[in-house]
Amino acid sequence: MLQLNYIRENKEDVVKRLAVKHFKDAESIISSVLELDAKRRNTQKDADAVKAEANTIAKQIGELMKSGKKEEAEQQKTKTAELKQKEKELDEALKSTETEIHKLLVQVPNLPSTKVPAGRTPEDNEVVFEHGSKPNLTADALPHWELAAKYDLIDFELGVKLTGAGFPVYKGKGARLQRALINFFLDRATAAGYLEVQPPILVNEDSGYGTGQLPDKEGQMYHVGIDNLYLIPTAEVPVTNIYRDVIVKESDLPIKNCGYTPCFRREAGSYGKDVRGLNRLHQFDKVEIVQIAHPDKSYETLEDMREYVAGLLKELELPFRTLKLCGGDMSFASALTYDMEVWSGAQQRWLEVSSVSNFESFQTNRLKCRFKGADGKTQLAHSLNGSALALPRIVAGLLENNQTPEGIKLPKALVPYAGFEYIN
Secondary structure (H helix, E strand, O other), rough: OOOHHHHHHHHHHHHHHHHHOHHHHHHHHHHHHHHHHHHHHHHHHHHHHHHHHHHHHHHHHHHHHHHOOOOHHHHHHHHHHHHHHHHHHHHHHHHHHHHHHHHHHOOOOOOEEEEEEOOOOOOOOOOOOEEOOOOOOOOOOHHHHHHHHHOOOHHHHHHHOOOOOOEEEHHHHHHHHHHHHHHHHHHHHHHHHOEEEEOOOOOHHHHHHHHOOOOOHHHHHHHHHHOEEEEOOOHHHHHHHHOOOEEEEEEOOOOOEEEEEEEEEOOOEEEEEEEEHOOOEEEEEEEEEEEEHHHHHHHHHOOOOOOOOHHHHOOOOOEEEEOOOHHHHOOOOOOEEEEEEEEOOOOEEEEEEEEEOOOOOOOOHOOOOEEOOOOOOOOOEEEEEEEEEEEEHHHHHHHHOOOOEEEEEOOHHHHHHHHOOOOO
């Protein structure tokens, strides 16, 4: 959530930057926020004046009672009662105005960094890095869903029977490959200084609100109505919320956590050839990295996280590219996002496997995650997160790119974790 004082002091810049995200009615909503803010401050000023007057009269009543001027004291008590009623009315008006401001503010996305390229669609994203050569596969190379069937790795139909489309069942070496990737990613993260945590996969409304999933992505989340809990769309939600309502030590920054969880997304409206097989699922596994950083160093941290994810893809010997997302393709809460995409040899297309984002103070303002600086003042920290990595499209790339007449050859880094070199 944007900070109200920043909006008040930088209205034109806020509206201009929201236009980069193609946020509709930005000027109208921001103007409404500022009008309500002016109303709130005037109401607060009136309430403070009434309280001050009431306090003054209360002292006068005490002095009058001591002086034996009981009749005058009673007159002042009547006036105090009137002031108390006025104070109550002003407090109620203040709360009402603050609620209206909050309802508007939660609709406003984060401001994009000045480094974010202009654009509206994925085609406008900027390619900033590319690594590796695309595999030279034969004309009869199979897509991963056919390879999964050929080697009995994943049963998509059984998943439909048990739950529905988008909930695959992994079997044999397919299941072992999943476990190998999870352990590989967790081991690399802990070696890089991330503290592993195993969070709940159900969260409450406060947690969904804290990281910006609510109210923006409510329709994309699975909701357990009877308990009013949400299945997490990513480990980012519970892991970042560890620091909700927490004041951390400046000396502890950056705070680095990683966690493996299954992730659940409704993905409403997703259909067609581009979502076949593992390309888009309702349930999938992912290892997430999260950092709480000093505001002065969060963009340096973002670049470190981007390099870290790139290192994982290099170890997996996957050709990939890094995109800097344009304003129109960014998430609601992000200030700047890098996407990593691997090349899918049989499908002949790029598949997103990671997003690494800096949210600046957008999430931490909601979370009230702060630190005390050297000057003794408390200020908001910055939050960042990234997929390191999401498994489904990594598996798709591994299966398709590494198919040989002898079977599917695993990259060297995975062999100790999987316990086999070939899927055959």
